[in-house]
Amino acid sequence: MSGRVEINCIVNEQRRTIHAYPMERLLDVLRTQLQLTGTKEGCGEGECGACTVIIDGRIVNSCLVPIAQVEGTSIKTIEGIAPSETQLHHVQQAFIEHGGAQCGICTPGMIVAAVDLLEKNPHPSEAEIRNGLAGNLCRCTGYMKIFESVVRACER
Amino acid sequence: MRAYVPAYQLISPASLAEALDVLSQDHGVWKPFAGGTDLMVLLEAGKLPHRNYVNIWNLKELRGIEVAEDHITLGALTTYTEIQEHPILREEFPMLCQAARETGGIAIQNRGTLGGNIINASPAADSPPALLAYDAELELISKSGARRIPYSKFHTGYKQMDMRPEELLRAIRLPRVKQPISHYYRKVGTRKAQAISKVCFAGVAKVDDGRLSHIRIALGSVAPIPLRCRQTEAALLNQKLDERLIKMGIDSLAAEISPIDDIRSSRDYRLRVSQNLLQDFLQHLAS
Numbered sequence: 156m157s158g159r160v161e162i163n164c165i166v167n168e169q170r171r172t173i174h175a176y177p178m179e180r181l182l183d184v185l186r187t188q189l190q191l192t193g194t195k196e197g198c199g200e201g202e203c204g205a206c207t208v209i210i211d212g213r214i215v216n217s218c219l220v221p222i223a224q225v226e227g228t229s230i231k232t233i234e235g236i237a238p239s240e241t242q243l244h245h246v247q248q249a250f251i252e253h254g255g256a257q258c259g260i261c262t263p264g265m266i267v268a269a270v271d272l273l274e275k276n277p278h279p280s281e282a283e284i285r286n287g288l289a290g291n292l293c294r295c296t297g298y299m300k301i302f303e304s305v306v307r308a309c310e311r
Numbered sequence: 312m313r314a315y316v317p318a319y320q321l322i323s324p325a326s327l328a329e330a331l332d333v334l335s336q337d338h339g340v341w342k343p344f345a346g347g348t349d350l351m352v353l354l355e356a357g358k359l360p361h362r363n364y365v366n367i368w369n370l371k372e373l374r375g376i377e378v379a380e381d382h383i384t385l386g387a388l389t390t391y392t393e394i395q396e397h398p399i400l401r402e403e404f405p406m407l408c409q410a411a412r413e414t415g416g417i418a419i420q421n422r423g424t425l426g427g428n429i430i431n432a433s434p435a436a437d438s439p440p441a442l443l444a445y446d447a448e449l450e451l452i453s454k455s456g457a458r459r460i461p462y463s464k465f466h467t468g469y470k471q472m473d474m475r476p477e478e479l480l481r482a483i484r485l486p487r488v489k490q491p492i493s494h495y496y497r498k499v500g501t502r503k504a505q506a507i508s509k510v511c512f513a514g515v516a517k518v519d520d521g522r523l524s525h526i527r528i529a530l531g532s533v534a535p536i537p538l539r540c541r542q543t544e545a546a547l548l549n550q551k552l553d554e555r556l557i558k559m560g561i562d563s564l565a566a567e568i569s570p571i572d573d574i575r576s577s578r579d580y581r582l583r584v585s586q587n588l589l590q591d592f593l594q595h596l597a598s
Contacts, residue, residue, distance in 0.1 A: 157320045177321035177366075178314075178354065200352040201419055202505050213392065213421040219351040220422070221344075223321045224368050268417070289504030290416020 164225045166191070167235030177223035181215075182206045184222050185232060193233035193263050197292065204291030207264035208232045214271045216290075233263035236270055245311040246270050246304070255304030257295035265291050269305045278309060312357040319354070320363040327372035327452075331479060333365050335454040339476035343367045345388060346422035348415065349431045373426070373481060376400070381487055384450075387426025387480040392417070394425065404485060406441040406496035406513050413437060416504045426480045429462075432470045432536075435575070437498055439466075439537030440513035443529035444494075445485050452481040459484070466536035492517045492525060495592040499584055501575075508532045509576035512588040518596050523547050523556075528592075532576075533568040533585055542567045543589070557593045561586040 162173040166189060175184050185191045185208070197205030199218050206217040209231040236244045246269045249255065256262040265288060272279060272287035279287065284305050293301060321344060324330040333341050344350060344364035353359040367373060373388040376397050383399065391411035394400055401408050414437045415423060428438045429449070439462075447462040451474060462483070465473050474480075495514045500506030511531035517524050526547050528540040543563040550556050570581035 156317055176316045176319070177323075178316050178319035178364075180351070180355075199355045201348055201415070204416065204418060207418055214418045215422050216348075216418045218355065219347050219419075221321055221347060221351065221366075223323055223366050224347065226323065226369075271417075286504075287417065290418050 160223065162222055162226050164227065165229040167231060173222065175222045177221060179222045180218055181208070181220040181222055181225055181230075182217040185217060185230075191232050191234050195260050195263055197260060197264075202292070203261070204264040204268060205261050207267045207291065209267060209271055214268055231267075233267055236266060244270060246273065246308040249304040249308035249311070250301070253304040253307055254300040255296070257293075257300075261291060261293040261295075265293065265301055269308065272305075273309060281306075284309075314354045314357045314359060316354075318362055319359075321366050322364075323366040323369065327370050327479075327481075330365050330367055330370060331452065331454045331477070334479060335477040341365050342476075343430070343479055345424045345427040345430075346390065348419050348423040349427065349433075367479070373479075383485045383487060385425055385483045385485070387429075387482055388424045389426070389483075391415070391420035391423050391425070395420070403487060404441070404445055406444060406494045406515075407438060407485075409496045410437040410441045410498070410511075410513075413498045413503070419505075425483055429465070429483070430472070430474075430480055432466060432472055434469065434534060434536055434538075435508050435511070435532040436537065437508060437511050437531065440511050440529040440531045441496060442483065442485075443537060443539040444513040444515045444527045445488075446527065448484040448486075449480060450482040450484060451478045453478045457481065463539045469535035488515075490517065493596055495595060497588050497591075499588075507575060510570075510581050510584045510588065512585065512592070514589075514592045516592075516596055518552055521553075522549055522551055523596070524549065528564075528589065530568060530585055533570040533581055535569075538568060540564060540567050547593075552593065552597050557590055557597075560593060561589050564589050 159174045160177050185194050195205040197203035201216040201219045207214050208217045210228050246266055268291050341363050342361055344366050374386040377384045391414055394411040395408050428436045442462050448459050449462050450459050492515050497512045498508050499510045500508050514528045516526040526544050531537050546563040547560050570578045572578045
C-alpha cells in the first residue's frame with residue numbers, strides 16, 4: 156500500500172499543491188480534486204484524446220499520466236486556453252462558428268490538440284492538421300467540421 | 312474493473328544512482344516506470360499485477376541524444392517526439408523516425424519512450440524492427456556496473472529478455488552507416504494513428520553490380536519476439552537480385568516467421584503481407 160504524497164505543480168498559471176496517491180491519474184485529480192471538469196474521460200487508455208492536456212508545452216493523454224510524474228511541471232487544461240474570462244481563444248471561437256462541437260465530449264481534447272498544433276506550426280498544411288488531430292476521436296461530427304474549424308482558426 | 316490505486320507504489324528517486332539502489336533491493340520487487348503509455352493502460356483495465364514501481368521519468372541520466380563519430384547514443388527515455396525532431400536521426404536512421412511517427416498519436420509520442428518500447432517487449436512494437444535492422448546495441452546498467460549487448464540477442468522469448476531485475480536500460484546505441492544504403496519501413500495496421508501493427512517490416516540493403524552486398528531484415532508481429540530474419544538475409548546476401556532470388560527470399564521468410572491468429576489479424580494474412588512487403592522491398596531495390 157502507498158500513502159498520499161504531496162505534489163506541487165502549476166495548473167493554468169496557478170500554483171497548486173495536491174495530495175494524492177502517486178499512481179492516481181492526472182485526469183482524475185484534475186476533475187475531482189481541482190474541479191476542472193472541462194477535461195473529459197473517453198476511453199481511459201490513450202486512444203481517444205478526450206483527456207488531452209498540455210504539460211510543459213507538450214500535449215499528453217492525462218489518463219496515462221500518474222500524478223507523481225507532474226511534480227514541478229506546468230499544466231494547461233481546456234480551462235486555461237482562453238486568454239481571459241471575457242474572450243475565447245480563436246480556436247474555440249472557430250469551433251463555435253463552424254460547428255466543430257456537437258455532443259462536446261471530444262471538444263476539449265480537440266481544441267487543446269489544435270491549439271498546441273497552431274502554437275508549434277501557425278500555418279499547417281491540411282496533412283499537418285490531420286496528423287495533429289489524429290490522436291483525437293469524435294463520434295458525432297464526421298470530423299469535417301472540426302477540420303474546417305481548425306483551418307478557419309489558422310486564417311485568424 | 313479499475314485498479315485500486317492506493318495498492319500501487321510509485322516512488323521517485325532523485326538520481327540514477329538512487330534508482331539503481333532501489334532496483335538492487337529485494338530481487339524484483341521494484342520495476343521501472345517510464346512514460347506510462349503501456350503501464351497506465353493496464354492499470355486502468357485492472358490488469359497490472361505488479362505493484363511497486365520506480366519512477367524514472369525525471370532521471371536526466373537516461374535522457375538525451377549524443378552524436379559521436381561512429382555511433383549515436385539515445386538515452387532510454389528519448390521520446391518518439393524527440394526522435395522525430397532530431398536532424399541526424401532523420402537523415403541517417405529514417406526508419407526509426409518513421410516508426411516513431413507512426414506509433415500512437417502526438418500525445419502518445421510525447422510520453423512514449425524508446426526504452427519503454429523495448430522493455431515492454433511486445434512483439435508488435437514498431438521501433439524494434441527498425442532497431443534490429445540498424446543493428447542497435449543496448450547499454451544496461453546496474454549498481455554493479457554497465458554492460459552492452461546486441462539488441463538482436465536481447466529478446467529471448469515472449470516478453471523474456473536478457474536482463475536482470477536490478478538492471479535498467481540506460482541507452483540505445485546505433486552504429487552510424489558511412490555508405491549510402493536503402494531503407495524500407497512499412498507498418499500495416501487498421502488505421503494510421505494509434506493502431507497496433509498487424510505486421511511491421513524494416514529492411515536495409517545495398518546493391519552493388521546487381522548483387523545484394525548488404526542486407527538486414529526485421530519484422531514485428533510475426534513471432535514471439537521482434538524478429539531479425541537472419542536465414543532470409545543469408546539466402547539473399549551476395550546473390551544476384553532477380554525474380555528468382557525474390558521468390559527464394561519470400562519462401563525463406565515463410566519458413567522463418569511464425570505468425571499467429573489473434574484479435575488484430577490472422578496467421579494467413581500476416582504471412583501473406585510479410586511476404587508481399589519483402590517482395591516490394593526487393594523490387595524497390597531492383598528498380
